[in-house]
Every structure is written in C-alpha cells, then in structure tokens.
Amino acid sequence: MSRVVDLWLRRDKTRTARYGKGLRWQAVWTDGRGGELKESHRTKDAAQAWIQEQDDKRRQGFTPGGPRVTVTEAGQRWLTARVGWEAKTRHEVEATWEKRIQPRFGDRLVDQVTRDDLRAWVAAMQSEGLSARTIDTYFGRVVALFSWCVAEKMLPASPATGIELPKARKRPQLFLQVAEFWALHGAMSAHYQDALWLDVTTGLRPGEVWELRGRDVGVRRRRLRVERAVTEVDGKLVIGSTKTGEPREVPLLDDVETMLQERAERAGPDGLLFPTARGSQVRVTNFNTQYWTKAVERAGLPAGLRMYDLRHTAASWAIRSGASVLSVQRMLGHATPTETLNTYAHLFEDELDQVSKGIRVMLDRHKTATGSADAA
Incomplete structure (x- = not known):
C-alpha cells in the first residue's frame, strides 16, 4: 500500500539518525504486485501529491518510474518519425529545432518541462524582438513535439497546451479589380x-x-x-x-x-x-x-x-x-x-444582398406568371 514515511521522526516522536538531514518525507508508491517506487520530498503534501501523480499515470496507461527521456532524445525520435513532411517543411522545422528548441530545452527531461518554462521562452523571444507571427510558428513546433510525446506515452499531458501567445496581425489580403x-x-x-x-x-x-x-x-x-x-x-x-x-x-x-x-x-x-x-x-x-x-x-x-x-x-x-x-x-x-x-x-x-435580390426576382416572376394565368 502506498504511503508517506517521516524520515526524521519515528511513530513515538523520537528522532531517527537522519533527523535534520536531507529531505524529510519519503513517498513510497506500490503497484499492488510487489513493485515499489520511492522518492523523497521536502513536505508531506508534496510526497502525497507525488503518489497521486503515479496513480494517475498508471490509470492513463503509463508506467510509473519507467524510462524517462530528454527533450533531445525525444526530439530526434520525433524528427525521424515525421516521414510525410515535404522537404521545405522538414528543413524549416529542423532549423527551428537546432536554433531554438534544443539549445533551450535539450538537456531537460520531457516530463520536467513546465508551462512556466514555456511562458518564459515566449517572453524571451518577445524580448529579442521576434514578430508575433514568428513566435507562433516556433511555438507551434514545440506544440507538435510535446503532442507526439503524449501519443508515444512519454507524457500524460502536454505542457504546451493553452499557453497564451502574442497576437499576430494577419497579412492583409489584396484583391485586384x-x-x-x-x-x-x-x-x-x-x-x-x-x-x-x-x-x-x-x-x-x-x-x-x-x-x-x-x-x-x-x-x-x-x-x-x-x-x-x-x-x-x-x-x-x-x-x-x-x-x-x-x-x-x-x-x-x-x-x-x-x-x-x-x-x-x-x-x-x-x-x-x-x-x-x-x-x-x-x-x-x-x-x-x-x-x-x-x-x-x-x-x-x-x-x-x-x-x-x-x-x-x-x-x-x-x-x-x-x-x-x-x-x-x-x-x-x-x-x-x-x-x-x-x-x-x-x-x-x-x-x-445578392441572394435576397435573387429571391425577390424569383418571387416577382412567379407572381407575374400567376397573375397572368388568373387573368386568362
């Protein structure tokens, strides 16, 4: 049975040899079949939240404590899997990956990238003076990457959904007479x-x-x-x-x-x-x-x-x-x-307006034809 263990105090409130050293609360998650995972936390609430997270992962089909990959590893697999891209699309996405995504997040584990991390990235691009349209393009590629990670069971949910981006002005359409x-x-x-x-x-x-x-x-x-x-x-x-x-x-x-x-x-x-x-x-x-x-x-x-x-x-x-x-x-x-x-x-x-005018013409023609028939 999953539980939270106090590493500093015993049940009788006497101090253990670890008292005051390291993280106090140890979360112990069990899979019900003898398997067990442990992770220490600063607070009891954090330990309980971690246990809940493992339960949620298992319900969604993930293996708690399973292999975790970095953004670099996931990104390389993602790019390799995209066999349907046109040459131009592949070139543009790979350029974004090499210049923007990998330098920023490459060493991080995919499940450690947070929404706050992504918001900070958007803010950094704004401070560089990148246009809203360019930021939208770059961020769209991160959305695609993390969506693929979700589909591949690397993540239970994407941190990139629902992030507010700068509003891009649409390029005006020009129509010639x-x-x-x-x-x-x-x-x-x-x-x-x-x-x-x-x-x-x-x-x-x-x-x-x-x-x-x-x-x-x-x-x-x-x-x-x-x-x-x-x-x-x-x-x-x-x-x-x-x-x-x-x-x-x-x-x-x-x-x-x-x-x-x-x-x-x-x-x-x-x-x-x-x-x-x-x-x-x-x-x-x-x-x-x-x-x-x-x-x-x-x-x-x-x-x-x-x-x-x-x-x-x-x-x-x-x-x-x-x-x-x-x-x-x-x-x-x-x-x-x-x-x-x-x-x-x-x-x-x-x-x-032309639709209503057309209907009016049709009705008037019918009325005229009916009136002529009645007069005959």
Missing part, C-alpha cells in the same frame, strides 16, 4: 504574361504554376491537373506534392485551355509549361526581383502586392461570379470547406 490585373499583365514581361493569366483565373499557388508540365494538360476537357509544386530549400529547387498532398483538377477558361494546349505541344509531356527564357525552372526569388516587383511598380499597384495575391484575386472573382464554398475549395485545393470560409468568409458575406 479586373482593370488592375490587366494593368499588371501589360506591365509584365511578355514571357510571363500567360502564367499570370492562368494564375488569376485558377488560383494556383506560385510553386504549382512553375512546376506545371505538358502531361498535366488535357486530362479532361477544360480541366488542368495540379499534383506537384516546386519550392526552394537552401538554394536548391525541390519538387514535391501540393500543399495538401493531394492532386486536384481546376477549371479552365476556353482561351486559357487553348494557350496551355499550345504550350504543352511545344514542351512535350515532361517539359515545363512556364520555364525561364533559358528553359530552366523558375526560381521564385529571382522572378520576384527581376520581373514581378518591377511590373507591380510600372502598373502603379501597391508595393506589397505578391504573386500569391493573384490566388486571392481568383477566389474573389469566383465568389463574385456566384461560385459555392465547395467549388472555391476544390479550385484552390484547400483541405476543407472550413479553411475556405475562414480565409474568404467576408467575401461570401458581401454576396448575401
């Missing part, structure tokens, strides 16, 4: 104008545009298959799957389909549809510096406009044309309709 897009299109190098026209009518991510190949065209009429994307990691181009890991088909305008078919015929099945002028893969950083920024400036558009904002523009145009949440989700390749709503809910709200 039709005239603004054509101004940008005209200011862009002729070599890349078709890429912009495709992007603003389909909402592809830039990395998806630059990795399109001849075999992606003509899978179905008025459809383009999107199943890969290119990204840059440590100066090297890496080709992987789309952000969600799932291929999708996006609808095409007739003239966009014709343009892609012509490019596919010239490129061949494995050739890039939108290579550089020298025929190589487009690097986003080079494209932005040499072409995009200059075209934005010549078109008189906001300096912060990104090629990614053509994706936002495509979404806004689709919504204004009457597309449903599900249709926009499928076009953009969002994982769920909820993600689409979270991103563009305000645009759907702008269309509510």
Whole structure:
C-alpha cells in the first residue's frame, strides 16, 4: 500500500539518525504486485501529491518510474518519425529545432518541462524582438513535439497546451479589380504574361504554376491537373506534392485551355509549361526581383502586392461570379470547406444582398406568371 514515511521522526516522536538531514518525507508508491517506487520530498503534501501523480499515470496507461527521456532524445525520435513532411517543411522545422528548441530545452527531461518554462521562452523571444507571427510558428513546433510525446506515452499531458501567445496581425489580403490585373499583365514581361493569366483565373499557388508540365494538360476537357509544386530549400529547387498532398483538377477558361494546349505541344509531356527564357525552372526569388516587383511598380499597384495575391484575386472573382464554398475549395485545393470560409468568409458575406435580390426576382416572376394565368 502506498504511503508517506517521516524520515526524521519515528511513530513515538523520537528522532531517527537522519533527523535534520536531507529531505524529510519519503513517498513510497506500490503497484499492488510487489513493485515499489520511492522518492523523497521536502513536505508531506508534496510526497502525497507525488503518489497521486503515479496513480494517475498508471490509470492513463503509463508506467510509473519507467524510462524517462530528454527533450533531445525525444526530439530526434520525433524528427525521424515525421516521414510525410515535404522537404521545405522538414528543413524549416529542423532549423527551428537546432536554433531554438534544443539549445533551450535539450538537456531537460520531457516530463520536467513546465508551462512556466514555456511562458518564459515566449517572453524571451518577445524580448529579442521576434514578430508575433514568428513566435507562433516556433511555438507551434514545440506544440507538435510535446503532442507526439503524449501519443508515444512519454507524457500524460502536454505542457504546451493553452499557453497564451502574442497576437499576430494577419497579412492583409489584396484583391485586384479586373482593370488592375490587366494593368499588371501589360506591365509584365511578355514571357510571363500567360502564367499570370492562368494564375488569376485558377488560383494556383506560385510553386504549382512553375512546376506545371505538358502531361498535366488535357486530362479532361477544360480541366488542368495540379499534383506537384516546386519550392526552394537552401538554394536548391525541390519538387514535391501540393500543399495538401493531394492532386486536384481546376477549371479552365476556353482561351486559357487553348494557350496551355499550345504550350504543352511545344514542351512535350515532361517539359515545363512556364520555364525561364533559358528553359530552366523558375526560381521564385529571382522572378520576384527581376520581373514581378518591377511590373507591380510600372502598373502603379501597391508595393506589397505578391504573386500569391493573384490566388486571392481568383477566389474573389469566383465568389463574385456566384461560385459555392465547395467549388472555391476544390479550385484552390484547400483541405476543407472550413479553411475556405475562414480565409474568404467576408467575401461570401458581401454576396448575401445578392441572394435576397435573387429571391425577390424569383418571387416577382412567379407572381407575374400567376397573375397572368388568373387573368386568362
């Protein structure tokens, strides 16, 4: 039976040989089958709390007194287990691990990292001047690590849940009007104008545009298959799957389909549809510096406009044309309709007035038709 033993005084209140030396209260936890764990504490309450903790661990499927691992050991196992990460994601997470997480917590046992430790880490990053968005990214990786530790029975619960973080300001979404897009299109190098026209009518991510190949065209009429994307990691181009890991088909305008078919015929099945002028893969950083920024400036558009904002523009145009949440989700390749709503809910709200107007028109037409029939 679990118990707390006074190491300083016997039951008759006489002093033991250990009186006044070391920690006074010894917690003795038993598993009911002869197994026993002991740990000394400064106070009786702390000893009793430790016994309760061992009981809780056992009820949750943990082995009290079982092997304990450091954050370094757990982190290495966690990184090895993440086989589904894209190359860019793995590079970014490993960089955070090496520069931020391991130096701060690596020597600690995973079950000794407390919520106060994590709050102090967040405060330290704030004092460095890191942005709220960056802190959120770094902390999200600690959340993932400790959640994995819980799943692997290293911890009964994660200390990273419920920690309040600095509020990050969302990057403003920029949407182009039709005239603004054509101004940008005209200011862009002729070599890349078709890429912009495709992007603003389909909402592809830039990395998806630059990795399109001849075999992606003509899978179905008025459809383009999107199943890969290119990204840059440590100066090297890496080709992987789309952000969600799932291929999708996006609808095409007739003239966009014709343009892609012509490019596919010239490129061949494995050739890039939108290579550089020298025929190589487009690097986003080079494209932005040499072409995009200059075209934005010549078109008189906001300096912060990104090629990614053509994706936002495509979404806004689709919504204004009457597309449903599900249709926009499928076009953009969002994982769920909820993600689409979270991103563009305000645009759907702008269309509510049109819904009521449409219902009014329908009712008036029915009333007119009924009135005419009655008069006859």
